[in-house]
Amino acid sequence: MAKAAKTNRPTLDELKEMYVKMVVTRQMEEGLFPEHRAGNIRGPIHTCNGQEASAIGATAVLRKDDLISTTHRGHGHMIGKGVPAKGILAEIYGRETGVCRGRAGHMLMADRENGLLGTSAIVGGGPPYAVGQALAFQCQGSDRVAMSCFGDGAAQIGMVHEAMNVAGLWKLPVVFLCEHNMYGLTVHSSHQSPIADISDRAAGYAMPGVKVDGNDVVAVYQAAAEAVARARRGDGPTLLETKTYRMVGFSTTDIGGYQPEEELAEWAKRDPIKRLRELLGKDLKVEELDAMDEEAKGIVDEAYDFARTSPVTPLEDLYVQEYAVTEVTHG
Amino acid sequence: MDELRYAEALNQAMDEEMARDENVILIGEDIGIYGGVFRVTKDLQNKYGKSRVRDTPISEQVIAGLSIGASMMGMKPVAEIMFADFLPLVVDALVNQASMMNYSWAGQVTLPFVLRTQGGAGAGAAAQHSKSLEAMVTMIPGIKVVMPTTPADAKGLLKSAIRDPNPVVFLEHKLLYNTKGEVPDGEHLVPIGKAEVVREGSDVTIVATSRMVIESLAAAEILAKDGISCEVIDPRTLRPLDTATIVASVEKTHRAVVVNEAWRFGGYGAEVAAMIAEEAFDWLDAPVGRIGIHDLAIPFAKPLEEAAIPNAGRIAEAVRATLA
Numbered sequence: 001m002a003k004a005a006k007t008n009r010p011t012l013d014e015l016k017e018m019y020v021k022m023v024v025t026r027q028m029e030e031g032l033f034p035e036h037r038a039g040n041i042r043g044p045i046h047t048c049n050g051q052e053a054s055a056i057g058a059t060a061v062l063r064k065d066d067l068i069s070t071t072h073r074g075h076g077h078m079i080g081k082g083v084p085a086k087g088i089l090a091e092i093y094g095r096e097t098g099v100c101r102g103r104a105g106h107m108l109m110a111d112r113e114n115g116l117l118g119t120s121a122i123v124g125g126g127p128p129y130a131v132g133q134a135l136a137f138q139c140q141g142s143d144r145v146a147m148s149c150f151g152d153g154a155a156q157i158g159m160v161h162e163a164m165n166v167a168g169l170w171k172l173p174v175v176f177l178c179e180h181n182m183y184g185l186t187v188h189s190s191h192q193s194p195i196a197d198i199s200d201r202a203a204g205y206a207m208p209g210v211k212v213d214g215n216d217v218v219a220v221y222q223a224a225a226e227a228v229a230r231a232r233r234g235d236g237p238t239l240l241e242t243k244t245y246r247m248v249g250f251s252t253t254d255i256g257g258y259q260p261e262e263e264l265a266e267w268a269k270r271d272p273i274k275r276l277r278e279l280l281g282k283d284l285k286v287e288e289l290d291a292m293d294e295e296a297k298g299i300v301d302e303a304y305d306f307a308r309t310s311p312v313t314p315l316e317d318l319y320v321q322e323y324a325v326t327e328v329t330h331g
Numbered sequence: 332m333d334e335l336r337y338a339e340a341l342n343q344a345m346d347e348e349m350a351r352d353e354n355v356i357l358i359g360e361d362i363g364i365y366g367g368v369f370r371v372t373k374d375l376q377n378k379y380g381k382s383r384v385r386d387t388p389i390s391e392q393v394i395a396g397l398s399i400g401a402s403m404m405g406m407k408p409v410a411e412i413m414f415a416d417f418l419p420l421v422v423d424a425l426v427n428q429a430s431m432m433n434y435s436w437a438g439q440v441t442l443p444f445v446l447r448t449q450g451g452a453g454a455g456a457a458a459q460h461s462k463s464l465e466a467m468v469t470m471i472p473g474i475k476v477v478m479p480t481t482p483a484d485a486k487g488l489l490k491s492a493i494r495d496p497n498p499v500v501f502l503e504h505k506l507l508y509n510t511k512g513e514v515p516d517g518e519h520l521v522p523i524g525k526a527e528v529v530r531e532g533s534d535v536t537i538v539a540t541s542r543m544v545i546e547s548l549a550a551a552e553i554l555a556k557d558g559i560s561c562e563v564i565d566p567r568t569l570r571p572l573d574t575a576t577i578v579a580s581v582e583k584t585h586r587a588v589v590v591n592e593a594w595r596f597g598g599y600g601a602e603v604a605a606m607i608a609e610e611a612f613d614w615l616d617a618p619v620g621r622i623g624i625h626d627l628a629i630p631f632a633k634p635l636e637e638a639a640i641p642n643a644g645r646i647a648e649a650v651r652a653t654l655a
Contacts, residue, residue, distance in 0.1 A: 101437040110436040122427045128393045132400020162393035322472050324433050327496040328441040
């Protein structure tokens with residue numbers, strides 16, 4: 001297994017930006033639960049509480065014209081890639097101003113302008129088309145990169161293996177970000193995989209397999225930077241595994257009971273936001289840290305207001321034609 | 332206008348579209364050096380290179396994924412799924428990914444890819460390499476499904492499919508590859524969504540797809556000797572279906588028989604029969620006849636296989652039943 005790079009250290013400004021995005025993600029998601037209980041939003045909601053460093057650190061190294069594809073647990077990737085919280089929340093509220101006009105909902109979002117193409121709630125459904133995006137970049141002679149985000153659960157499905165195999169074979173510019181959060185739905189990863197580290201499988205696809213502490217945003221950033229640089233220069237894919245933990249249930253439908261208290265308590269000590277705040281505390285005053293929290297809160301509050309006050313998607317959206325008439329070529 | 336084999340007509344369509352648009356690429360199993368197990372992509376890798384004509388691993392799910400991802404970023408992949416029997420492996424990508432992206436993402440992407448495959452019985456290939464599974468894809472909104480019978484339509488529809496901004500599943504038939512017909516040179520485009528009346532008649536409408544069109548035309552010849560006049564319609568596009576042409580014919584003949592090589596129960600023929608019953612009920616003088624392959628695994632032994640597949644005799648019998 002390749003060692004994570006020690007270079008590519010994020011600047012203080014980058015760390016601050018990542019901190020704000022991690023807090024935005026956390027606060028935005030925490031706001032969803034009471035709204036769901038109150039019946040103001042519908043459908044199952046999946047959050048990445050505890051996994052923010054992985055999502056934000058990995059996406060921080062991407063350019064605007066790079067792509068991410070993510071899963072039902074993808075709010076962090078979206079915020080990290082630059083999708084506005086307003087558009088995300090409006091989508092979750094089923095509003096016309098949502099990134100997909102309320103047609104997609106929380107599990108299936110896309111935002112082409114900001115490089116989110118797209119979200120799949122079919123476990124393992126994203127990597128096959130992410131390699132297709134990378135194939136397009138390779139054919140076009142572009143140095144764009146496709147980052148495919150999925151979890152340790154998806155790593156067990158055949159099509160993900162097929163995607164990694166062809167990516168390694170053709171040296172496609174794709175980064176496979178496997179966020180190992182220890183649970184596939186309710187079943188611990190040790191009951192789903194005979195190996196502890198998904199990145200060990202990279203050898204079988206002739207690509208580097210890199211394992212990092214997924215709750216350490218600096219480590220994730222550095223490893224992702226190296227993987228993205230490798231893809232960008234045409235040297236092919238990387239399987240980057242971030243070791244993290246899902247601090248909440250699978251979704252709003254989860255009644256819990258399978259995550260041991262001791263395990264939760266242990267991982268709570270490694271909270272990625274707390275850790276980054278401590279790191280930033282070496283360079284910044286408490287007031288400066290608090291100001292960043294306030295900045296995040298402002299973004300989230302404004303996004304919730306925007307979503308709640310936006311019009312519901314009109315019924316006409318149900319009656320659009322079944323087929324596209326012209327090809328969409330932008331981006 | 333040259334006389335070409337169906338496989339050659341398809342090859343010419345891809346050749347012309349690759350020359351016309353550098354975004355057109357071919358992906359699939361054994362399509363490169365070998366030129367496809369049915370030789371449909373013969374010589375195209377030599378002509379356009381290994382980057383544009385790519386042999387893939389035996390990984391149908393990622394062939395579908397490559398098509399979706401590359402097409403949303405501006406490429407025009409034409410993928411080959413070697414046998415229609417392998418369609419179940421790509422239906423997930425079609426039904427859960429490709430079909431929702433344009434609508435659910437509010438028009439942010441289009442997916443101009445073509446997924447070619449071939450089905451059909453009669454080659455002694457038994458239960459896993461002989462099926463007609465069009466119903467698995469025709470039920471999916473947002474996906475177009477094309478099924479040409481003649482070499483000319485094979486070329487003209489494939490060229491249209493490659494230029495279409497939507498995913499198109501293109502269904503060929505293994506027993507049609509060697510059939511010959513006149514094929515227009517160059518820019519020959521057959522519109523998707525337009526049926527063809529391949530034989531005019533006044534007594535009964537036969538709606539047949541793919542190789543069953545040929546069997547239906549043979550049935551019409553048999554019946555003509557008894558003074559029964561059959562109109563034979565080839566939808567050519569299964570979805571979106573040109574219902575107007577079929578309904579107009581039934582309004583004239585008052586009788587219809589639907590002939591499809593797939594299993595009858597829940598098959599594509601059931602959809603066509605239901606459409607006729609809904610839209611032409613007042614004109615019908617008899618129940619809509621419906622013929623498909625025997626509802627069992629397709630058998631290997633030649634007499635069994637032959638008995639399972641609809642043929643001109645069975646079609647003629649079904650036509651007579653509507654007149655009884």
